[in-house]
Amino acid sequence: MPAPISKNSLLSFCIITLLLILPSVTCDLSATERKSSKTIDQLIKSAYEHKQHGRYAEAIEVYDAAEKQLSDTSPKLKDLKWQILLGRIDIATLTGETAQALKRIHSALEQIPDQAKLHAIAGKLYYETGEYEKADTHVTRALSLNSDDPLAHLIQAHLLTDSGKIEEANEAYRWFVRYYNRTQPEDSETLMLIAEGATQYARWNSVSQIFNFVINTLCPDALKADPLAWESSYLSGSILQEKYNRPQAAKEFSSALKINSQAAIVYVALARSAIEAHEFDKSIKLIEKALKINPKLIEALLLQCDLHLINGHYDKALKTAEIAFTINARNQSVLARIAACYSLLDGVPDRAKLALLFEDPEDAGNTKKANPDATRFTTLITKLLKQNPKPGYFLYELGQLLEMKRQFSFAEYAYLKTKEMMPQLSGPKTSLGMLYMQMGKTDLALQTLNEAFKADPYHVRVSNMRKVLGVLESYGLIATEHFIIRYDSKADFILGQYMAEYLEQIYPEMVKQFGYEPPGKTQFEIYHNAKGLGAHQWFSARMIGLPWIQTIGASTGAVVALTSPTTMNEPFNWAAVLKHELVHVFTLQQTKYKIPHWFTEALAVRSEGSARPQKFNQLLAERVxxxxxxSLDELDGVFVRPKSSNNWNFAYCQSLLCAEFMVEEFGEDSLKNLLSAYQKQLSTPDAIRQCFQIDQQEFEKRYHRYLQKIANSLKGYETKSTISFSDLRKQYEQDQNNLDIAGQYAYQLLRLRKKQKAREIALDVLSKNPKQPQAALTIARLELLSEDMKSATEVLQPALNSKSPDPELLELVGKLLLKQNKFQEALKLYQMGHSKYPYQTKWLEGLAQIYHSMDDSANLESTLIKYVHLDPANNKSMKILMQLFLDQQKYENALYWGQQSLYVDVLDPEIHQQIAETALKLNQTDLAIRELKMLLHLDVENEAMRFLLAKTLFDSGNKKEAVVELDRLLQQNPNHVKAIELKKKQ
Incomplete structure (x- = not known):
């Protein structure tokens, strides 16, 4: 009996004819040949499994073995040869050996020139290498041989798209929906091709049910038909990823990698998710892994290019894009990266030039019309438009890349033009809506995002941003001369008023400082808890469309958003945050977003006017x-891709100190001069050279010396030991007579809760040297476990070194003395601590407690002023300062500290009352009335203050308002004698 012919057999007509004429040939196949044929089937199956699992080298070896056996059989089993050919081609494309794959295809076409699938594969490979004419020839041939070849239809649709024939392309993608309905295929390969084509049709035509069908039916069916079809999990993950459903996308990508751990394209998808989550180091490793598997993977190269753009390394980005260009010179995504690099390196064209360039696609090749002074950018565009008059994907991705670099005007034009060219794309609508949010154009944003949501209701960021707009719509609005404040009118009524007043108060100072005034009004949005979500979640969604962002305030340069301080567990000085973000508005707009991230942060942090935060000093002491x-080149990258909060804080610290260094080294005008250089669109190396007459390398050398000087002045900050515990133990075991090592070892043992061993070693050390600080700390802390403060103090006292005291030991002795009310003794220690370590707040905190207990108001006042300078969110000290000045009848000073206190806690009724009473003493009636109204907003039942408000209104001649307040008071308390008497006077 002849070997059975499978349903999918591709035996040529001549072989079939031969079998009909000479049946004895097949009937006489020997048992050995039948056995051999079966073995080949097994080999091919094994090779396929290796390939799908990513064991490409093993797969090739097995295909070699199968091909060798196949050459010995007679007749040649072409169905098996076909399977081997397809397997080899697939491996070649997955590993970047496209030329080898094409060579095999052409060799096969010489033998079987009328094989539709071979032509379709050739069309795909030529399309992926940018040889569109050859791709079109093969696709046309494939469809003439088999009008229902799915791969040929898919490549044809892509070719139509890239030639600007959008309507025809749309019909080509629609074919997949119709084909599935007509034929109901069940094999995995066909299902995946249908899924890809149908998904594109769904994107273009906003058919959301197709996305559901692809993810929930086609991809699972493909995996059911072939459990090794990792491509199905990858495709469903990609769709979920583009909708920002990261958790589900991650599960699908994980499933794909469980099947094929060498699927390079999946690592690219994971790298893209990592970039979106600002896990940039992770993304770099994933991209490198993908490129190791397939060095010519366009998607990996493009993502690598994007990372360089994010970091501001435009030269590196261009080199990477140019590598991708050598692989596919027609790919719209590749061309978009090159165009972005040209713009950022040579100067971003304005909207007028862009409009001129795109206004007449038919005559786009006329460079003189597009731009008399042709640039690399305009040359690229005119060539592209000649090939494709509707390059929607190119323009959309270019807009995204330049929006990332805050070129909002360019991005807006790009999105609008893309909508005009390819109105069926939902992406530009989404991006345009998000961009309008960045620009503060909320009315346009709402209209555009609603349109985007109809086109793509599964897009998480669109959905979140529409919810933000819903919340924002319910907010109150305060319009001043230069600002618009949006706030939760119920929860943040008071905060909104004070913010508006503060912003107008500092605005003239900012205009003078920067020599610039932003056009139009700047919008500030303060987000509160709402609809079951926290204020910070709303703020984050407002800025990035997702529920988490590291900061509490952020500026796009056109709009500022922040988490309401009234919702925070940890207090912060909201006035300082407002000023910080307003500096960003000035500097970003003034330089057309050319200013580096580190320099705008340097100016913003410096503008706050307080001392370096304690966490900055700690990091300086540890790292410098x-x-x-x-380096300056690294700083920008750290702001967008910090590995940790410490890295992020140190980037702020370094930026601030770079500004301080410039002022010290080059004078007060240095910051203004550098800002002016960026305003002229100079790069950092050119700006430094122009402003300081040295190159960037010399500038950074001097700057690093300055950092060393600052770090050397920071004493007493606890830094991590450079000796690990295991090394410390080894050193102790090798030399137990080294008392410093022994003391440190004992203290580490205590921290590891090995109390008995720690006590033994520490006591031994102290018996030989009572001044060893770590041993003394060990015993003292053990004594304190039983609350024996006297013994603890006694063991610590000998270890105190007045010339160079151990800060931890000094602090512990001071705290013990305070607990025992030994203020005079404690005073000496805290004065010593502050003298030795002036940048630490703990010594000032202790001194304040001592001076307060000793009723030393003069020293308490000076101490608290220093304390607040180091900690501008220290509201408790501000309130004490206000009371101190009230006691001294220094009402102007008291009023100042009361107002400073409100910058931390605007909802403190006690401070509002004290400010009101102080204002009356200074005859500042309007301020007193305002503060009394705010107080009563917080404490509506306060009869005494309502009467004071009524009386103040009456005395100032505002009798109508006074009557209103008296009526409210008498409703609360009809027997209020003073209110009754005052009302009789009306």
């Missing part, structure tokens, strides 16, 4: 001695 200092 180890030379762990970022």
């Amino acid at each position: 001695p180890k030379n762990e200092i970022y």
